[in-house]
Structures are given as C-alpha cells and as structure tokens.
Amino acid sequence: MRNLKLTLKYDGTRFVGWQRQAEGESIQGVLEDALARFEKGPVTVHGAGRTDAGVHALAQVASASVTCTHDVETLTRALNAQLPPEVRVTSVEDVPPDFHARFSATGKTYRYLLRNTPIADPFERSYVWHLPEPLNLAAMEQAAAHLVGTHDFAAFQSTGTETHGSVRTITRSELCAGVVWSGPHHAGGPSGLITYEVSGTGFLRHMVRAIVGTLVDVGRGWRSADSIPALLAEGRRGDAGATAPAHGLILVGVDYH
Amino acid sequence: MRNLKLTLKYDGTRFVGWQRQAEGESIQGVLEDALARFEKGPVTVHGAGRTDAGVHALAQVASASVTCTHDVETLTRALNAQLPPEVRVTSVEDVPPDFHARFSATGKTYRYLLRNTPIADPFERSYVWHLPEPLNLAAMEQAAAHLVGTHDFAAFQSTGTETHGSVRTITRSELCAGVVWSGPHHAGGPSGLITYEVSGTGFLRHMVRAIVGTLVDVGRGWRSADSIPALLAEGRRGDAGATAPAHGLILVGVDYH
Numbered sequence: 404m405r406n407l408k409l410t411l412k413y414d415g416t417r418f419v420g421w422q423r424q425a426e427g428e429s430i431q432g433v434l435e436d437a438l439a440r441f442e443k444g445p446v447t448v449h450g451a452g453r454t455d456a457g458v459h460a461l462a463q464v465a466s467a468s469v470t471c472t473h474d475v476e477t478l479t480r481a482l483n484a485q486l487p488p489e490v491r492v493t494s495v496e497d498v499p500p501d502f503h504a505r506f507s508a509t510g511k512t513y514r515y516l517l518r519n520t521p522i523a524d525p526f527e528r529s530y531v532w533h534l535p536e537p538l539n540l541a542a543m544e545q546a547a548a549h550l551v552g553t554h555d556f557a558a559f560q561s562t563g564t565e566t567h568g569s570v571r572t573i574t575r576s577e578l579c580a581g582v583v584w585s586g587p588h589h590a591g592g593p594s595g596l597i598t599y600e601v602s603g604t605g606f607l608r609h610m611v612r613a614i615v616g617t618l619v620d621v622g623r624g625w626r627s628a629d630s631i632p633a634l635l636a637e638g639r640r641g642d643a644g645a646t647a648p649a650h651g652l653i654l655v656g657v658d659y660h
Numbered sequence: 661m662r663n664l665k666l667t668l669k670y671d672g673t674r675f676v677g678w679q680r681q682a683e684g685e686s687i688q689g690v691l692e693d694a695l696a697r698f699e700k701g702p703v704t705v706h707g708a709g710r711t712d713a714g715v716h717a718l719a720q721v722a723s724a725s726v727t728c729t730h731d732v733e734t735l736t737r738a739l740n741a742q743l744p745p746e747v748r749v750t751s752v753e754d755v756p757p758d759f760h761a762r763f764s765a766t767g768k769t770y771r772y773l774l775r776n777t778p779i780a781d782p783f784e785r786s787y788v789w790h791l792p793e794p795l796n797l798a799a800m801e802q803a804a805a806h807l808v809g810t811h812d813f814a815a816f817q818s819t820g821t822e823t824h825g826s827v828r829t830i831t832r833s834e835l836c837a838g839v840v841w842s843g844p845h846h847a848g849g850p851s852g853l854i855t856y857e858v859s860g861t862g863f864l865r866h867m868v869r870a871i872v873g874t875l876v877d878v879g880r881g882w883r884s885a886d887s888i889p890a891l892l893a894e895g896r897r898g899d900a901g902a903t904a905p906a907h908g909l910i911l912v913g914v915d916y917h
Contacts, residue, residue: 414782459783479779488785522736525671526716527743530783 437485441471451657457649466504510600510658520595532651538622545628546621550576557638575602590632616644674730686873694742708914723761767915774854782788790909795879802885803878807833814895818866873901
C-alpha cells in the first residue's frame with residue numbers, strides 16, 4: 404500500500420461539509436469517489452479538519468492509503484478531471500505509512516472574513532459575513548488577543564458536542580482591519596474588510612465561529628473586550644456570542660512537523 | 661414624473677442576462693419587480709448595456725421614470741431589501757427628465773479576467789476564464805493595442821446580429837499582466853492573472869468576448885498580433901477568434917457627460 408497526502412482547495416458553498424453524509428454531496432464523498440476510480444474498491448479519505456456546510460478551504464489536507472501506481476502529477480490531473488469545479492486538488496505527495504491527515508496535524512489556521520459597509524457586495528455573499536452597522540475594531544482586537552494561550556474553550560463549543568475535553572491552545576488570534584483586497588469585481592478603496600485569523604493546535608466544533616460571533620458582539624458594544632477572560636473561566640456556551648455564519652470561514656492551512 | 665438613475669452591481673452567474681426574457685430571471689426583471697412595489701403599476705427600467713447571461717457588472721447604470729416620492733437613501737435601502745443578494749443597488753440619483761441610461765451614455769468600460777495557471781481556482785470559476793496552457797503575453801498586448809481607434813468591428817460581432825452599422829470607437833484596449841489580487845481565498849504570489857480592459861463609445865453584441873477570444877488565439881500562437889489590422893479591414897466574423905466565455909466579463913462602468 405502507498406500512503407498519499409492530498410492538499411485541497413474548495414468552495415464549500417453547495418456542500419454538506421467535509422464529512423460524508425447520508426444526504427447531499429460532501430467534500431470527502433466527491434474525493435473518495437474520484438479516488439475510487441483508480442482503485443480496485445472503495446477508498447477512505449481522512450481529512451485534517453471536518454469543515455461544516457458552507458465553510459471553505461484554501462489548503463485542507465487529506466490522507467488515503469491507495470494501491471494505484473500513477474505518479475503524483477498524473478494523479479493530480481486525473482483527480483481534478485473527476486472532481487466538480489468547486490474542489491481542486493492542488494498537490495498530491497507520497498508520505499510515510501504512519502502519516503494521518505488528522506492525527507499527525509500539529510496545528511491549523513482559520514480565517515474569517517467580515518465586511519463592514521452599508522451595502523453588501525454581491526460577489527462576496529458566499530465568502531464574507533456582511534455587517535452594515537459600525538463596529539468598534541479596537542475593542543474587537545483587544546478581545547481577540549485575550550484568546551491566545553491554553554484555555555478551556557467550553558464557552559466556544561457547539562452545545563451537545565461529544566468531546567474529549569475542551570482545553571485547547573491558541574497560538575495566534577488577530578484581527579487585521581483595513582486589509583484591502585482589490586478583487587476582480589471589487590471597487591477597491593477604503594474597504595471595510597475585517598480579517599480575523601486564528602491558529603492553534605486544535606479546535607472544537609464551531610469554535611472559530613463562536614469566537615467570531617463573540618468578537619462581533621464586542622464590536623457592536625454589546626459586551627466589553629475584557630469580558631473574554633471571564634467567559635473562558637466560566638465556560639458557559641450561553642454566555643458567549645452566537646455562532647457566526649459558516650460562509651465567512653475558511654480553513655487556511657494545516658501544519659505538520 | 662420623476663426620473664431616476666440607478667447604479668447596480670451584480671453577479672450575473674445565475675441570470676439569463678440583463679434583458680427580461682420569457683423564461684428565467686433577468687437583472688432588468690428583478691429590478692422592475694422591485695421598483696413596481698413602490699409604484700401604482702408596472703415600471704420599465706432602461707439599462708445602459710445589455711449584459712449577456714453570466715456576465716457581471718460592477719457599475720451598470722439604469723434609468724426609470726417613477727412616481728414614488730421616497731428620498732434616494734430610503735429607495736436604495738428598500739430596493740436592496742427586495743432584490744436577490746446577487747444584485748445590489750449601490751446608488752439612486754434624481755436626474756433630469758431627458759436622462760436615458762442607454763441613449764445618454766457616452767462610453768463604457770469592460771474588464772475581462774483570465775487566469776493562466778496549471779490548476780484552476782475554485783473561487784474564481786464563475787468570474788475568471790481559466791487557461792492552463794502558457795500564453796505569450798507580449799504578443800497579446802501588441803494585438804490589444806491594434807484595436808484602439810475607430811474601426812469597423814464586423815469581425816468581432818456575433819453573427820446574425822441586426823445592426824445599425826458596425827463602426828465603433830475604442831479609446832483604450834490594454835492587457836495588464838501580473839496584477840495580483842489577494843482575494844479572500846486567494847493565496848497571492850505570482851498569480852497568472854491577466855486583466856484585459858477595454859473602453860469605447862459603444863460595443864457590438866459579443867464584441868468584447870470575440871476580441872478576448874482573438875487575443876487568446878494570439879497568446880497561444882495560433883495567429884500573430886499583426887493579423888488584427890487585416891481582421892478589422894476584412895470584417896469576416898469567421899476569421900476572428902471564438903467568443904470567449906461569458907463568465908470572465910464584467911461591465912466596469914458607464915460614462916455620461
């Protein structure tokens with residue numbers, strides 16, 4: 404058997420998420436189906452992170468044990484020819500047999516995009532959370548900084564999640580305001596784009612979206628930046644902000660040693 | 661009666677185009693339906709340019725005679741509340757009664773995006789024409805420059821179009837290679853993005869897309885840059901390149917004196 408590491412970029416808009424479900428198309432499903440065409444039987448693909456429905460990826464990582472002997476360039480081309488255009492394999496690598504996309508991962512980075520302008524941009528509707536009301540960015544930056552470190556993130560976890568503890572380590576939690584992306588259909592100028600980036604050794608289910616919902620509460624003046632430490636200490640999901648919409652979130656990358 | 665100038669931004673992906681059709685949703689249709697809710701009866705909206713199915717707009721202009729008395733800010737908000745998220749009214753202005761979005765226009769600018777990389781970007785699939793094979797940009801730039809001026813563009817017009825002559829004036833025709841847009845889901849770096857921008861006093865049906873198809877032929881080495889003057893002089897549609905896909909095209913703006 405041969406062990407492969409696949410790097411994937413995808414627009415999650417029309418998918419039920421990473422994980423194969425009884426109904427609807429999943430990223431894992433389309434990738435397994437594409438790989439199965441080169442194998443004798445079904446293939447199981449393991450993803451580094453289970454992105455939810457509507458969540459995107461710039462560089463999701465997956466691993467799979469296969470028997471096919473095609474070189475990695477041929478395999479990349481062949482998989483892309485099978486996959487829907489919303490999902491692209493950007494690289495295929497041969498890796499040692501003990502490599503596992505999820506268990507070997509040492510860290511992940513997510514990005515969440517917000518657009519703070521009176522009128523939404525039609526080209527961003529599946530990728531950016533539009534918030535028309537003015538936000539206090541300085542307070543949001545301050546709140547974001549409080550999350551760095553090793554904490555119990557129970558207050559930022561989807562309720563009813565089965566879990567093996569909710570302590571996680573966040574190594575970076577930063578708000579970058581005013582980053583202008585002069586996209587193909589973007590007028591440019593002072594843009595109101597707010598980028599939140601968070602890196603950590605692991606994330607709970609809905610954790611980034613719960614953090615963003617809470618940061619937006621801070622931006623709106625509904626809670627103070629300094630309320631974050633108490634939220635972490637008390638660990639009650641109901642005390643933190645609502646879960647931000649899935650479509651603003653993207654898995655930027657996965658780290659391995 | 662009151663005459664309004666409306667500026668619109670839209671993602672044309674799922675529409676049949678600007679113009680109302682017997683079947684399918686059009687930009688004109690959704691805008692007329694939204695405006696009709698503030699009027700006693702049906703409203704006719706005139707667009708500056710009839711974008712095709714899949715073609716986008718950064719600042720399409722439309723005009724309409726209305727009776728409603730709402731101020732322009734209220735009208736903007738109210739229209740956006742009615743319109744699907746793919747279409748946004750970015751401004752509403754009161755204009756003199758003789759203003760007509762199409763007949764008063766003195767010029768238009770279109771942009772066409774190409775991505776010249778081995779693997780397509782899933783986030784661009786509705787906005788950028790992906791061309792994996794290497795293109796000769798210098799030759800394409802040279803070819804683009806030949807189009808500036810007043811010419812008979814019969815070779816770049818969709819066949820079977822009823823027309824009042826095919827002489828048009830192009831004031832700018834430029835290829836900008838290497839423009840990097842670090843979009844929300846774009847990795848950045850040397851990007852292979854090729855932007856073609858063309859401005860003129862008027863455009864024939866499918867003219868920009870036929871020009872782009874011809875420029876790509878030049879980039880592929882299928883024809884020389886210096887073949888353009890002869891194409892213009894001879895005016896045979898079959899001699900020029902194929903019509904480039906609609907989704908790479910965007911109406912950037914409309915000029916008025």
